[in-house]
Amino acid sequence: MNNKDFDTVVIGGGPSGMICAGFAGRTGKKVLIVEKNYVLGEKLKLTGGGRCNITNAEFDTETFLNNFPNAKKFLYSPFSKFGVQDTFDFFESLGLPLVIEARKRAFPKSQSAQDVIDKLKVFMKSNNVTIKNNTAVISMEQKDGVIKSVTLSSGEKITANNFVLATGGLAAPQTGSTGDGFKFLKKLGHTIDKSEPDIVPLTTDAPWVHSLSGLDWSFMEISFIQENKVKLKKLGKILFTHFGISGPLVLNSAREVKQLLANGPVTASIDLFPDTSETELDKRILKLFEKNTNSKVKNVLPELIFKNICLEILNLSDINMSERIINSINKEERKNLTKKLKNLTFPITGTLGFDHAVSSDGGINPKEVNFNNMTSRLYPNLYLLGDIIHINRPSGGFSLQLCWTTGAVAGKHISTLA
Numbered sequence: 001m002n003n004k005d006f007d008t009v010v011i012g013g014g015p016s017g018m019i020c021a022g023f024a025g026r027t028g029k030k031v032l033i034v035e036k037n038y039v040l041g042e043k044l045k046l047t048g049g050g051r052c053n054i055t056n057a058e059f060d061t062e063t064f065l066n067n068f069p070n071a072k073k074f075l076y077s078p079f080s081k082f083g084v085q086d087t088f089d090f091f092e093s094l095g096l097p098l099v100i101e102a103r104k105r106a107f108p109k110s111q112s113a114q115d116v117i118d119k120l121k122v123f124m125k126s127n128n129v130t131i132k133n134n135t136a137v138i139s140m141e142q143k144d145g146v147i148k149s150v151t152l153s154s155g156e157k158i159t160a161n162n163f164v165l166a167t168g169g170l171a172a173p174q175t176g177s178t179g180d181g182f183k184f185l186k187k188l189g190h191t192i193d194k195s196e197p198d199i200v201p202l203t204t205d206a207p208w209v210h211s212l213s214g215l216d217w218s219f220m221e222i223s224f225i226q227e228n229k230v231k232l233k234k235l236g237k238i239l240f241t242h243f244g245i246s247g248p249l250v251l252n253s254a255r256e257v258k259q260l261l262a263n264g265p266v267t268a269s270i271d272l273f274p275d276t277s278e279t280e281l282d283k284r285i286l287k288l289f290e291k292n293t294n295s296k297v298k299n300v301l302p303e304l305i306f307k308n309i310c311l312e313i314l315n316l317s318d319i320n321m322s323e324r325i326i327n328s329i330n331k332e333e334r335k336n337l338t339k340k341l342k343n344l345t346f347p348i349t350g351t352l353g354f355d356h357a358v359s360s361d362g363g364i365n366p367k368e369v370n371f372n373n374m375t376s377r378l379y380p381n382l383y384l385l386g387d388i389i390h391i392n393r394p395s396g397g398f399s400l401q402l403c404w405t406t407g408a409v410a411g412k413h414i415s416t417l418a
């Protein structure tokens, strides 16, 4: 080890750092993992609502990689070394079998993110990894293109042959990922693409949307409109919240919507009946009205649509028919209502920000990473993993699979070094 304190120092005890540390230590190399929190895997514990959507069970690599629009070409190499099947095998070998749910999302059979953390700890322990928690790395020192040491918050300097940066991106900074790695990399001369919140809920100032908080509607179409043009259209489930809208469909639209917002105002339009034409819907409403001429609209319309959403729509100022008796509603008013159900608009004001984001759109530019072994193209003894790399992806287990792949490839490479 040429008088170094450790063979390898891993900075950051998230999923990518932990799997890397375990693999790096499997041939007897002395490995240290440094984590600034008291516990490892603070963010991992929150994943999948505490159940951990650990990967996406798309076993065809080509199809899997279609989910990484800005980085597909970089990922063939690491995925040929550690892909989705390897993730299943790895966790199975640790006694944590996985199950597959809707949209190919895979979870531990135990439904517990804490179990994933515990198994990774067992994996590290069986490979003699030393854990230093409650300690932050505050700087990295290099000489002639080689990283020499890191300085810890305790003032201690640790030397090693290899260094692994696994400090995460900027999403959910309350879990420890506060962008320290980006600062180190910038200082070392790397290019850091500016980070924006990604996979994040959208906000609106329309009070009626806020009033629907907690309601989800499993089949609707949402369009994002700018300058009277539909810029993005998606079909699926939307969740209304006290600040705006969320749910996988919205989260996965956030990056594009944010880009639109940079150019001007964006309006969302929801079609509550995407598989029914306006004429068809009007006929259904007419039929319903004809059967209930003496009832209030608000007591009848819930036959077609959730009561809460129905009441909010009927109370909108341009509809205003909540208390009206059906036989008082003329054809034009009815058609107006039909139109509203097919085109419910509200302004999008922004995103909920990093605190509520699943990932960040930004990080070290992938061109500066050698994806054959996950080393920096500037420092051959510096490894870069997980969220620190600027790789965009949707929700559904793709983020964690990137951690398992990049972490395992780096760790295995380190373990084979002389």
Ligand SMILES: Cc1cc2nc3c(=O)[nH]c(=O)nc-3n(C[C@H](O)[C@H](O)[C@H](O)COP(=O)(O)OP(=O)(O)OC[C@H]3O[C@@H](n4cnc5c(N)ncnc54)[C@H](O)[C@@H]3O)c2cc1C
Binding pocket: 011, 012, 013, 014, 015, 016, 017, 034, 035, 036, 037, 040, 041, 042, 043, 044, 046, 047, 048, 049, 052, 053, 054, 055, 135, 136, 137, 138, 166, 167, 168, 169, 171, 172, 175, 176, 177, 178, 179, 180, 181, 357, 358, 359, 385, 386, 387, 388, 396, 397, 398, 399, 400, 401, 403
């Ligand atoms: C609420 C939420 C739910 C999510 N759910 C899913 C899901 O179900 N499926 C999925 O695929 N992805 C999910 N993600 C994304 C996933 O959690 C991340 O992609 C993943 O955690 C990134 O792992 P990482 O190892 O790169 O970094 P992180 O998990 O961010 O870990 C980095 C670690 O480095 C430590 N650190 C930072 N700076 C220093 C320093 N200077 N010194 C020492 N330690 C430091 C931090 O404290 C942290 O523990 C979710 C994210 C969030 C926020």
